[in-house]
Amino acid sequence: MNTESSRSHAILIIHLQRSLRIKEEMTTSIPNSAEEFFPGDIPLVLKSKLLIVDLAGSERIDKSVMIHLSGSEGHMIEEAKFINLSLSSLGKCINALAENSPHIPTRDSKLTRMLRDSFGGTARTSLVVTIGPSARHYSETSSTILFGQRAMRVVNTMRLKEEIDYEILYKKVECEVDHLTSEMERQQKLKHIEITQVEKRLKESEMLFNDFRVTSSMQIENLEKEKHQFGYAIKKLMQELEEKEGQNNVLSQQIIHLETSLNEQKQQQLESLSNTKILADTTKTHEKKMGELLRQLEEERSHCAGMKDHFNILQQKLSDAQSSAQFQENMACELKKELSEITTAFTSQLHSLEEKNSELLSEKELIYEELKSTQEKLQHETTHRQSLESEVLRLKQSWTDNCAEESKTLCGMVRSGSGLGSAAFMSKSGKSKETQSSQRGTMSKIFEEVGLPSVLALLKSNDLEVQIHAVKVVANLAAEDVNQQKIVEEGGLDALLSLLETSENTTIHRATAGAIANLAMNVSNQGLIMSKGGARLLANVASKTDDPQTMRMVAGAIANLCGNDKWHMMLKRDGGIKALLGMFQTGHHDVIAQIARGLSNFAKCESRVISQGHRKGRSLLIDDGVLTWIVANSTVLSPSVRRHIELAFCHLAQNEENSRDIIVTGGIKELIRISRESSRDDARNLAKKALTSNPAFLKETQ
Template identity: 75%
Template sequence: MAYGQTGTGKTYTVGRLGKDDPSERGIMVRALEHILSSMSFETDRVAISYLQLYLESVQDLLDPEKTNIPIVEDAKTGEISLPGASIVEIKDLEHVFHLLQIGEANRHAANTKMNTESSRSHAILIIHLQRSSRIKEENSSLSNDTHDIFPDDLPLVLKSKLLIVDLAGSERIDKSGSEGHMIEEAKFINLSLTSLGKCINALAENSPHIPTRDSKLTRILRDSFGGTARTSLVVTIGPSSRHYSETSSTIMFGQRAMKVVNTIKLKEEVDYETLYKKVEREVDQLTSEMERQQKLMKNEKMQLDKKLKESEGSFHDLRMTSNIRIENLEKEKCQLESAVKTLMRDLEEERGQNNLLSEQIAELEKLVNENKQQQLENLSRMKIFTDTTKEHEKEMEELLRQLQEERRCSSSLKDRMSVLQQELCDAQSSTQLQESMAHELEKKLTKVTEEFTSQVQSLKEKISELISEKEVIYEELKSTQEKVQQEMLHRQGLEDQILRLKWSTSDICAEESKTSYGMVRSGSGLGNAAFVSKSGKIREALSGQRGTISKIFEEVGLPNVLALLKSEDLDVQIHAVKVVANLAAEDINQERIVEEGGLDALLSLLETSENTTIHRVTAGAVANLAMNGSNQGVIMNKGGARLLANVASKTEDPQTLRLVAGAIANLCGNEKLHLMLKRDGGIKALLGMVRSGHAEVIAQIARGIANFAKCESRVISQGQLNFPFVPQMFHSCFFSGELLQLQLETFSLVYSTAKC
């Protein structure tokens, strides 16, 4: 900037053209001359705008019609631009002269006292410089994002702007001698210069606020003084002492301006246009390369398709060959399987024969078990035989296991064949490998076949061994059968003996049906002596028969006899009860029969059986057991009185009633059981049997009453005798001669008891 009083040589210093004499040239021409001499038209560009600021209006000196050009400030960078101004690119110095001449011609000037050609406007020459460059990353101040996209060899543009300002004169209005319109000019000039001075002052003082918006001059120069720009100020003064104050003011202005500290910054930015072109070129190259690659791929694909077809043809041939081989192998496999099946059939036949043998052995075991004597011997034989059979079975199992192994071998052969099939499928690329595998498989198959043949041979040998062992077993079986035959004959003899015993027992029972069992023989009741004297002969006969029974009993054993009480055969059951009844007649057997469970079996028969003979004979047996004092309590505890009463209520058979009455009569002999007898209905049943009217029944009833009364007489002193059945008996019975004595004795006892 050239600052100074009017006529002091600002325009002379800055804007002189010096077209013919280079020494006459001002800073504008010299600057452009210097730029043009150092620039390259390939990479660099220089253009100028020539403006004037007149009355706070920006005008284009190169195109005077453009007036009031707006001043635009970039919000981001703070750069000032004048969008409406002409920007003319400079090619050479002549062009510079031409443009500056145009601008000079259009500049507003007026005569002042100070200067006949005083510049009344601020002339501003803006030189736009642009230099293309390529800067590596380390030297670049560009943002990281830009470098991420274009990592190296970036097309960059260095931009610069040189403003050469020829300010209007800075003198005061009065001194300049301006009048009218010129006063207005002077005011605007002073306004802009004053605001320029304020800005310089603020910059010199590092004030936070620079008042650049006060005038258009400071707005245009905003990015050209202070901050990042380099500013040079030419101060022009007049040598005359008359202009002392102006000179002083100008110099002070210059001094303040010297205090302004600037920090220059290089302005560079990416040349996006060039970059775009470059990228576009690269895209074109890549597209053509891609098309070329696609073409190549297409050709390769065609070649590969051709090869694939050829491979498929060869693969088809290979598969055909493989299929033929597989068929051959499967045929061999079928043959092997049929051989295995034949062997299996033979083995099954052998097994069937062995099963038959086992069945026969089981039958033999059944027969042998029937005889206890021979059982142990037969068992030992059977054990030996079973062991032998188990061994044979083990051998058979071993053979079966071997056979299963053969089957497993066969299945593994199948698996191998399937693997071979898979491998054949996979062997698209290698026929040789396929053939070698098939050859190997054939070898394995041959080996397996040989192994199988040898195993079959060994099986055959084992089968022949089995056959010889089977013959030995047959011999043993024959001898065992002969022994069983002998055992059966022996058993037949034993069964004959049992039959004979049954018959003899039947005879004894027939006799007994007319008498009683041992109960009448025992002498616990009243009237016993008379009865014994009358039946003495019978008893002698019975005694002989009981001897026979005792012998059987000793031979067979009580448990076995008692077991027959539960026989399914009614005839056997009846005879068994009869035998037990006779045994119970003996004092020695009575307790033992109860201990061995005979009483339970008899009571069970009384409860469950519907057979009258069973009822009769069982009642006799219970009556005999009831003769024993210790048995009486057991009978009562097991509900014997209740069961006897139940039988008595169901039957009208005098023999049965006689035996039931006898049993209850025996129980009546035990004073401890009287309450239970009453509770279980024994006394009531005894009394109810009077309805029979049969002498022998009445006799037993009377005996029971006598036993009861005899016991009651012993306890009468401790309580009152309740004997309600006596009158009923008197009323119901008739007195036979045989029983008269017994009944008299009974009644006398009853009455004596009642009296007490």
């Protein structure tokens, strides 16, 4: 159509960067390691990219002038195909952004991969659309205008791209390392000097010790000599003392002999005087003895009375013992009677047990026969199951053929389109609905022909392809409320949880997590999932997989479980909250949206329970670091995700037990921002209520 066209896309990319410094209080996204080394200003780099793109125009094969004029039609047709294919990929991305689709197909062509930062991102984009005035190109002109109209609906949010200047940081770290190494060497030298000084002191002390040991040995020898001299002198003094003691003994014996003779003389003189006194003394002693005898007699009488009382008590005890012996004899007679009755009953029971044993033997024979019949039925069911598996494979083949035919027709429509492929994309929603209806028709056909028990039995198949398609069928059936109760009653939930635990296939994990997420929409199924360890299994899958779609299904299932306050404690204990935060590292928009929805459900239910007085204390989310995560990411995520995060944060702020944690993490500024800038009325009202009713928040804001 344009003879002067270069028949190619021209792209000029210019990368710009500028270094700057910001203070520590402004660096909220700087790593902790850099802050530890450089507490002052930290160097940053502003990076930007300028793209100037001249897109080639789309070409209709039947209208292309270049093809008709040139001799090599095959080469020109291929070029036209590639031009139209890249432009159709760009049109897909623009349509997806205009419709707020969760998936943007930027990987379909090299052109969209290079321009993905310019549309729907953080760049400032200007689009110039050129059209022709000729009526012959009316369809191309209209499709180009429609493309420009859709492109105007794409909203870009400008944001500066700031990164740390690691080269400057490296130089600073290198200087710091050099300084530290020099300091370490200086310390080592000082240490070496100290060691030499200590060694000198040690040698001096050893010399002093040797001198002291020589002098002390000499002093010890002198003391031992003096000791021997003193010992010899003591022996002499002891001998002299013994001689003196012998002389004293002789003198004492003489004194005793003189004293005895003197006493004999005194006694003879006093005997005459003492006879009269003796008579008076004897009378007094007799009177004292009579009084003592009378007192002893009274004591014996009182003791006799006490013995009589004790004898009466013993007689009473004897009579009681005799009566108790008679009672025991009566009890023995009764026990003998009961023993005889028990023996008769035991014999009767023994006969009855023998009869029951014979009956059980007969029942055993019947059960053995039934077991044989069940084994035959089981063999029949296995053959039937194999036939069902072959039928499923046949239906799967027909399904893939239908999908291939649909993809061929879709490619044909794209090739026959004009402009940026807008006509094909205008019918995209209709095609997707037709594809979904055909898939549902295939699923319903399998369900009607095979039956739910047989489909659930295929979950245990050894063929991986059969197992995958069976899981997908169950997941699609679980999306409808009518089928959920049937799936649970037939043991489908147990089979899904078993697959989640034993299988290593990513597709099975994704489909199984999706089926569990659909079943978790029902309150009664939530209790079964939690009691069977479903939260723990979902957390394990989230920690092992790297697939964003699998993480999206797992996060959706956990988010549905967060909406029931009865299972919050078990969900936290099984690691569900930590798994949600761990999946944030993927950076996938759909996964982050499910994470935000789960945290919002958890905080909302918890706030309702605490306001009703059923539970007290800090939020269960704070221990897992959710509050810090919310404050750090509430302003950097997309608006749809931000609304859930803001609502969760406002519900956490309603509990006064969380006030200290919110203040420490800097959540007061976030509450003030939400109360002024949030797009949700309920979030703004909750933020204002928390700021005005909480005394701790009022004190901080003042």
